Amino acid sequence: MKPFSIVLSLILSLAAMSLVVWVGRFGAPLPIAPKVDPATEAQKHILSVDDLPMPESGPFGKAELTELEFIFGVRNVGDEDKHVFTLKNIGDGVLKFKMGKPTCQCTVGEITSQNGEPLTKDGEAVKEGSIAPGESINILVKWVMKVQNDKFRQVVPVFTTDPDQRKIEFAIMGAIDQPLHLLPDGFWDFGDMSSTEPSVAQGYLSSKVLDSFTITEVPREDSKVKVTWEPADPLLLAQYQAKSGYLVKVSSSPDVPIGKFREPIQLKCQSGDTEMNVDFMVGGRRSGPxxxxxxxxxxxxxxxxxxxxxxxxxxxxxxxxxxxxxxxxxxxxxxxxxxxxxxxxxxxxxxxxxxxxxxxxxxxxxxxxxxxxxxxxxxxxxxxxxxxxxxxxxxxxxxxxxxxx
Amino acid sequence: MIYTTVKWNVRSFALIISFSILFSGCKPSAVAPLKPPGNAAVPGKSADETNNSNPAALPTPESVLDSGPKTAVRPYLDGWDKPAIAFLLTGEQHGYLEPCGCSETQSGGMARRADLVRIVTQEKGWELVGLDVGGTLKRSRRQDQIKFEKLFEGFQKLHYSAVGVGLEELKLGADFILTRMPGSPEDLANSVALVSANVVLFDQPDLGWPLRYRLIEKSGLKIGVTSVFGPSLRDRVAPAGVNTNITLREPDEVLPDVIKSLEESKPDLMVLLCHGNEQEALNLAKAYPQFRIVLAAGGYDEPDGKPIPVGKSWVLNVGHKGKRVGILGFYPDNADQPFRFELIQLDKDRFKNHPEMRELMKQYQQQLQDEGIAVSEELLLKHSSGQTFVGAEKCGGCHTKAFAHWKETGHGVAFTTLKEGPWHENRAAEKIDWIQRQFDPECLSCHITGWHPQEMLRYESGYVDEKSSAHLLGQQCENCHGPGSTHVSREENSTNMDELLEGRQMVRRTLADAKKSMCIECHDSDNSPKFTPERFDEFWKQVAHPFKD
The missing domain is CATH 2.60.40.10 (Immunoglobulins)
Known part of the structure; x- marks a missing residue:
């Protein structure tokens, strides 16, 4: 190839590359790099064992756990709780570990000292480290119970260099309940309402967490819907695993207009000095021809x-x-x-x-x-x-x- | 030989341009439709891996969202041989068409589920059958009926064959369930079916709906599927004493007949969908070993993903809210290990939002608007205080500094975010192709003023629509302080100090109230996962208004 050709090729190549870069710059939107807030960065965790390679040779550490699951029972919405798990190295070699990402941001795992203080380094929570043979670490798991959930289970994973337990999952389990629980919950549907007889629906207002409470008032403006209540049968409460409760009856007169009918109900309740309201809707339908x-x-x-x-x-x-x-x-x-x-x-x-x-x-x-x-x-x-x-x-x-x- | 040299250079120029375009990327990658199976495949790669390995692909809006800082991307279905047939197992979605809550960082959503289906069926080339254990919704209002219909359209596209009748489906009412019945056998053959062996509507066991069982023939295999509604949930369907037109038979009364009918077709596998509690599923698996797979509802929200062996059968849980889906591989030729199961978290790092499901979401929002769901009387609720909402402008008449500060906060622009997308800088990418949500009660309830945030009901004087309730846009003062009509009226008209003080007391809220029970009404674990008691102060700083005017 002649020198002229080589020079021309180089010039054309550069021009082409520049053109492509220029077209790329203006011809398509650039990806918007999300701004990451510090909390997100701080919460970065490893997701797989690949991020914690095994040492090339033994002896390896061996993880011993006093428990893998903690069952906290029934708690109130809004409560917080914590529990300490212990991870001990009973192997002959050093056991390395790294905290994984919890299954929910409502649950946090921290490495703590024996007296329960979170371990930090340069102001950041310690997320990884090594446990010498015979030593142990505490893993403090804290969780917030934000919403009702009959089957709450969240997990804090910890990755280790124990060849038999590369991933350990510490689980928190239990039920989160409102102080007062309506059964059935939500909308009480009378279904197809009779044109001649009152329609009656009944259910229960109970509590798994309160030893006692009272229904103090059910304000009613619409006389077509009446609400009555009486203490619930203790056997039934036991069946629902409730500590206290009432049988609630709602009746609607047969002369509601044809079509759909809905009515809000509020049960005003008190337990000790605490006042609570339970709102729900009743409704039904009087069918036309x-x-x-x-x-x-x-x-x-x-x-x-x-x-x-x-x-x-x-x-x-x-x-x-x-x-x-x-x-x-x-x-x-x-x-x-x-x-x-x-x-x-x-x-x-x-x-x-x-x-x-x-x-x-x-x-x-x-x-x-x-x-x-x-x-x-x-x-x-x-x-x-x-x-x-x-x-x-x-x-x-x-x-x-x-x-x- | 100038001519030759120029020709060579033209050729090299063309080649350079072609390669450069190829490697720098000038057009976004198209996401293949879900049906029919396409051929744009990189077998064994996840959506993200496929994207990253293809430098020609500019990020789609969805992949821009996914371009945040990443740690390792977990592999899934790693090392699986191609099964004779694979099952997509889901359930207890509880109304979450989108990722659990309104935060993109949350897992789940039909659009990511569709991406997984695309990967399994198109990239891996597996035959897939979708089964859902029921519990698709959370409530039973008209909005939920619409959601149910859209969900079924989605199921149809995602290779589903059967959906069990669960608590939430029954709460929609016998007549609504009947409306899902296909009009002809041909329609039924091509539809997702509601299935239940023990739910009878209108006292007519021969009504033909829901189906008592379904026989699915695919990949040369016959799969028998049925479903039961657990007696433990009976009391939760409706209050006692009402005529629901729904009869729930005991599973033991109906299953032997169903099994007999299915066995006549010599199925290769029988699957039971059990919408009850976990113990019922275990008992049924033990009592009816013909069902080698029992997909159970009533398990933990975040299950460990391990099959529970009962004899030779497996009981499987997939968790709640559609955050995870199960993939079950069936290997009938492997007598020792005929199944593999993996519970896959639908996170944003591994799955894109499939455009077909985004389109469905758009249609859903459009229908909410068309039917005027947010303004319907069905949602009306009286406020327990008996007072009415007056709007922030009224409050700002006296509390000028607090009002001025509020306008600058996220609360102040909360309504705008429903129309335009998140206001946070780090979520700006979500604004691209944003699906508007200002007609959706489930979104409105925390983005306007005068609604019950958790029940998603409209107080009588609360926000109705943008035009008639311009004074109630955004998350205003009265959502926390309570409706202010009495306070305002007394400040404007009364000179009696006791009355004035009483009115002020009515709208007084303490920081302790806010911390304990108020903020969490909207900043719940789904919609504001980072809002924890530990971080309350950090959030509070943004909206604190300690101004004395």
Whole structure:
């Protein structure tokens, strides 16, 4: 190759590299390097035994543990606790160790001196070290019980150069409970409510941690819902592993309006000088003659009687199957007509319904046929009036929300 | 020979450009769709390893998030031979579509689960069947129904075949469960099925839903799957005395028949999903050894990942909140060791957010907005004080310095973060392709004012929407001090000192209150894992307002 060619090649190479660097600089976003806060850095731990290589030759250390698990029983939400595990080297060689990353930031492991003081070096917590034969270290595990959890288990791993125990997991286990526990928790659903008889639901308010408490008041404004309580059967409390508790009965009169019904309940309680409130919701549904209970291929909101098809290509259209539950009708359900008569949306009602308790279920096909784009969202949803042969519900209004693009 | 020389240089220039582009990277790597299996594979490598080993790949938004300081990346499925079939085992997700809590550092999430599925099915080329033991949700509101539907769409994409009916599914109600029933046998064949041997809806055992069992045929193998709801959870489904249209039969009444039906198909493996407590799972594994695998709910939230042997069977736990998933390999030709199991933590260091699941999350948020879930009456709650929320501007009328300071804090911009992404500098990368969450009650409850933060319910005078509740945006004074209507009204109208002092007392909170029980309502272990009692002072410094005006 001639000197000219070599020089030209070099110049072109440099130009190419510069161009690529320049394009790379402006042509694509640079990765944003996350700013790491000191706590995160301080909490860096090793994740695998690869970060603690074995010595090339023995004698090796051997780890002896007094316990691997600590069961703390039942504690209150918000409590903190700690426990000391001991790791002893009963081998002939030095045992090296490194702290691993705990399974949760609510749990911290620290190496401590025999008197319980955290060991530090240059102001940083000691995370690794060596244990001479016959010596031991203490590992202080602290944990915070932030939320209710029946099966709390967190682990602080420690990696070692014991060939038989390269990774040791110190586990903290137990249950974290609220002082007061409602059973069933959350929403109390009356389900299908009777039109003639009161609906009654009962459950328990109990405590696994309080020896005693009292329900002092249940403020009620709505007379349709009544709450009563009485001390719970001790045998039942024992079954729930509770120390104290009440049987709580909620009853609702049969004349709640047709449709969905919800009512908040607050149980005001006291234990010693401490006042506590337990809030929950009760509710149910008084069924009408025709109801929609869900859809496949679309979604249905019972509260707003609205069928959501979402966004789809206008050229392909969209279909859904909607479950109509029909009561108190002799014979089969028939769709007589739809208003407006020129509605784009088509309904196909099966000739026969499936038995569904004392009712019948009809899986009605609802189709938005292929056609022009149209947007019927929110307040512009298509409102359809379905006219059935049901004497108790000759008309059924349904909103259909969609965007055919 | 100038011509030749120039030609050589043009060639070398082109080559240099090509190699340089290849090694410096000019276009982001695309994430393969979950179905059908693709061929962009680096077998045996994790998502991160694949990324790192491919210098042509510029970071996607997700991998930018993952580019923080790293220690060793733990290998997984290390040294596994290709199984005849692999199972993705999950359960007790408790409503966590995304990583547990709103912190990216937390584990879990459907998007990372999807990345694992991609790696297993596409990079490793394994056949995969997903099974879930139930407990998908936390509550039973309309939002949970929507979440359930989206979750099933996700399951569908992630090769799931069966989901056990658990406590949370039953709480959705018999009629809602029935809406999940596919309309035809063809639809059913292509759908994720709800399965339970002992849950009967509407007193109709022949209703056909949930399925009593499912026979899965894949990779030339037949896998029989059924599920039972543990009697220990019976009291938790609904209060006594109500008609739920749900009947729970004893497992011992139903399992012999189910086993008989399954055995007629000569399955290669039978799996039981047990949604009860751990002891029930152990008892059933012992009583019905035909089930070589029992996937159990009711175990510890962070299980040790070790199979519990019961005879020749294994009882497996996968923990809570979808932070971990189990991969079970089935090797029918190895009579001595037919199974391998590994519990894999879905952490940000090893798994990317798969775009298909992010898209699902976007659709979920869109549906919450479309249905007006946050403004629905279903969420309404009366405040026990009987007072109403007035908004921080009102407070700032007198407490000028505290108000001015609050506006500069994270609390002051809490609502904006739902729309634009985290405000912290070190989480700026999350703002790229941010999925807005300002219509999601589960997010709103700690980012606006006047909601119950843990129950995610809206107090009557609390935030409704951005337009009508502009005075309640962000995490304001009254979320900690309580609604201020009485205090404000008395300060504005009363001259009676006793009344004024009483009003002030109503909104007085001590540092001890804050430390013990108030801050933790939002700074809980999921959403603020670094907030611990030891670090309270550090957090408090940012929002302290000891101003006397």
């Amino acid at each position: 025709i109801e929609v209970r869900g859809a496949v291929g679309a979604t249905f909101n019972v509260e707003s009687n609205r069928l959501f098809f979402g966004e789809f290509p206008a050229s392909s259209g969209k279909k859904a199957k909607v479950n109509f539950i029909v009561r108190d009708l002799d014979g089969e359900l028939e769709l007589k007509s739809i208003e407006p008569a020129d509605a784009r949306i088509k309904f196909t009602v099966p000739e026969t319904g499936k038995p569904f308790g004392k009712s019948k279920s009809y899986q009605v096909e609802v189709e938005i046929p292929p056609g022009n784009p149209a947007k019927h969202r929110n307040e512009d949803a298509e409102i359809l009036n379905l006219k059935f042969n049901h004497p108790g519900a000759p008309e059924f209004k349904l909103a259909v929300d969609y965007h055919a693009t």
